[in-house]
Amino acid sequence: MISKNAGLVGKRIKMMRLAKGMKQKQLADGLKISQSNMSNIESGRCAVTIDHLIILREIFACSMNDFFVDIEKSADKSSNKGYSVEDLFKIVAKLKG
Template sequence: MKKDISKYVGQQIKHYRKLNKLTQKELGLRLGVKHNTISSYENGTNEPDQDILFALAEVFSISINDFFPDIENNNINNNTSFEFEYDFIPVPVSAGIPLNIDGMKMNDVEKIKIPDFIMGRYAKRRDIWIMKINGDSMNKVIPHGSLIAVKSSTLDDLKDNDIVVFSNGYEYSTKRFFNDKLNERIIFRPDSTELCFTDYTIPYKNAHELKIHGKVVTYIVNLD
């Protein structure tokens, strides 16, 4: 099933490359990869990641969806589903100063369908849920308005520099995580082009309301 869609994507890349009269070497130069990498995409032995697919779509002036079969009318396998329904928390999570979000309950969820090619190796996992980012404190890596895919995690699952969704009381936010054991504190650090954002620090002794909701594993821009 995965092999079938990889081959289909490869055929589409080859089709649009030839349509644009580009050699594999020329396309590779545009993307910053070697020509044999393009060859591996086209023959289906190597699957391009999300960033490469968006770059290819930009080079070819097409939608990223043009690389994939119509889910309802595909000719690969009519019993194959190329999307999955994930839990969606409808309240935007702050990527700025942690916000007090009244009434937010992690169990009060909606549903959202996302194509497998967007989720990559996290596709169809039931421990993944979706939220929307609000703010610019993480805009070097996650732009405002992006959907984020969050893998349920605990404090023990994390390593320094992971991007997490956390709350302290009712203040929810998304930042990079650092465990400063020497000074006995947790640091949540912005990753922004704007210098106004600063660290949000919680001493161990004041962390009784701190909760790590999950680790951000990917993000989706302009999905709709």
């Protein structure tokens, strides 16, 4: 069974992909994995590897911490101020059309 944290990381990867306007197949090709494997990662059915996180960091031009924001947030519910990072990604995705 995959941990809740793996699911949160997968959800974050999906949000970042959508915010960048990428298709799941494009991201899977960049990681040299199948689209079904990419789907499993994004849905939390499969954990992402460290090697893939390093490649994703380059693709999304972000820091490693960006993949784990939801994990930190769920550990510290008292820091709920304003918009979450997830909310901001959704807003950016909507603005991009």
